[in-house]
Amino acid sequence: MSDEKQREADALRTRELVAEARRLRVMIAAAEAELARTHADAYALTQEQMARLRDASTREREMPLRSMAAELAVDARVSDRTLQTQLFEAHRTMTEFQASWEAWREGRGSRAHVRVIVDAGADLSDDEARAAYEAEVLAYAEKTSAGRVRSFAEQVVEKHNPKTMQERHDVAVLDRRVWVEDLRDGMSMLGVIGPSVEVRGVHDRLTRQGKAIKAADRAVRREAAARAAADTAAAAGRDAKQPDPPQGDGEIAATDVGVSFGLAEPGESCAAGGSDATENLWFDERTLDQIRTDVLLDMMLTSSPSVDPTAVEGGLGAIRAHVQVTVPATTLAGTTTGGAELDGKCAVDPETAKILAGNVPSFDRVFLDPVTGAVLAVDRRFVTAEQKRYLVARDIRCRFPGCRRPARDCDWDHREDWALGGKTDVDNVGAFCKRHHTMKQAAGWTVVQEPGGRLRFTAPSGLEYIDGPPPRVVFMPDPPPPGFDPTGEAVAPF
Incomplete structure (x- = not known):
């Protein structure tokens, strides 16, 4: 096959794949839209149930929705809180943004497009204003990505929204919150939603503090380099005044004196050979992002708020963070390298687990069945x-x-x-x-x-x-390294 025919064949195959992907996206969008309608129907049913509880307390009136969300969530294997939010959003979409839902079902938009349109227009209480906003944004959404639609939708809603910026901010600030999302490899993300001025101010202060730390590190590096250069010059002067040492058969002549700039191995001096300076130098190799993170966590774990209305002894600054960490004894002993968990949610690296175990005032031993892992x-x-x-x-x-x-x-x-x-x-x-x-x-x-x-x-x-109880993974000891002497003296891991 010639190159020209190969290119034509590749182009044809690409067009076929694009068409097939488009067909499948339309099918997926239709199924997701129908699921949203089912969720909206479930929400409507709970509203009917709540309406029949006219004389019930507020807590009892919440139960139909919470129970419906719980049952759907268990069947879908997701959090019932997440499902309850989905029920409400589906009902709002079906009742207030019907045109967007129709476009979603027909494959002219995606779940992401509809979410952007609904979120941006949620404050529009007037039916005519909301319809005008939806029509204008939907026409643009069918031509581009959801990310581009968001900024456009915010501009359009500003035009149609009768509320001022101050009025909307006063309502939005009530939704400020902090949350945690667990990531991989013993890491988690701390998120915060708050007023822009305060959040941007926090980020700016962390940046300034990080830059100050980096500037101090550069000053230490310059001082260490100048001191090392002076030591090298002094050592060269002494060598010039001394006669060359005798070199007999099999002897090796002295070589140039080396200088380390903070990169010596642990326990070694970073000064020039022959210098009286013996302290080890440590240079800060962290990036600005890493420094910002370390400073934030340090201040949040150790500092006191400026406003403290409590009567707690020592104030709010005396309150310390509490976490529950489960660590296999074999990990503390160093024979295995995994299995530590934080609140049953995410993994903890072995070094952090050992530090916590070494500093905690007390801990409980948990005996597990060696086969099933049951407590x-x-x-x-x-x-x-x-x-x-x-x-x-x-x-x-x-x-x-x-x-x-x-x-x-x-x-x-x-x-x-x-x-x-x-x-x-x-x-x-x-x-x-x-x-x-x-x-x-x-x-x-x-x-x-x-x-x-x-x-x-x-x-x-x-x-x-x-x-059932959370499953347990039983870690077996790692094989001993080559040359390991089981009769040797054991060293405690901490």
Whole structure:
């Protein structure tokens, strides 16, 4: 096949792939749009249920929506909080942005396009203004990416919004919050939404502090280089005044004196050979981003707020962060290199785990079944406190399917009500966060505890769901390195 025919064949195949990808995107968009309509119908059903509870308390009136979200979430294996938000957003899209939903279902837009249009136009309460905004933005959205639509939508909504910037800001500032998202390799992301002036001010101060640290490091480097150069010149002068050492057979002549600029091995001096200076120099190799992060975390963990209305002894600055870390004993001993976890959510690197274990005032040992990894017991016997330690170790997080709130922040729920004769023991008690504890009691969910800590949930609809204790991964010791002498003296890891 000639080059020209090969190019034509490649071009034809590319056009076919583009067309197939477009066809599949249209199918996916239609399915997602129909799922959104189903979610909107589910939300509407909960509103009808809530309307029938005219004399109920606020908490009871919330139960239909929360229970519906929980049941859909368990079936979809996602968080019920996430599903509840999706129900509300789907209902708002179907009732207030019908044209955008139609474009989504027909494949003229994507979920991302619709989300941008709905989010930007959420403050438009007037039907005519919202329709005019939607028509203008939708025409542009069908021609470009969702990222480009966002800036355009914000400009259009500004034109149609009767509220002033100050009025909108006063409402938006109520949504300020801080959250954590766990990443890979023992890392997490701390996010914050707040007023632009304060957030930008925080970033600017961190940047200025980082640049000050970098400037101080450059000054240390210049001083070290000047001192090393002076030491080298002095050493050269001494060598010039001394006679050459005798060199016999098999002897090696002295070589030039070397100088290290902060890059010596640990325990070595960074001064020139023969110098009286013996201190080790450390140069800051961190990037500006790394310094900003370190300064922020240091200040947040150790500093005190400027406004402290509490009566806590020592003030808010005396309050320290609490985390629950589970570390295999083999990792602390150095025979394995994994298995440390933070609140059952994310991994912790072994060095950090060892530092925490070495500085914590006390810790609990958790005995696991060597085959199944099930929690067998903890090594303390203080009735209520011991039960709580056992349950925190076993449950790790809220036991409602899909929930990840740490067990240490949860309520201790009786499967069989204590007032009806249920026992307060580990076979009848487990961790339930406040949200799911309340919903279980008020929305008609029932729970039966089975052997091994498995829970069988029955929803108001009659469907059943199973939640088992978090799975455990048992780490086996690494093979000894070549030449390892098992009779040698063992060295403690910390």
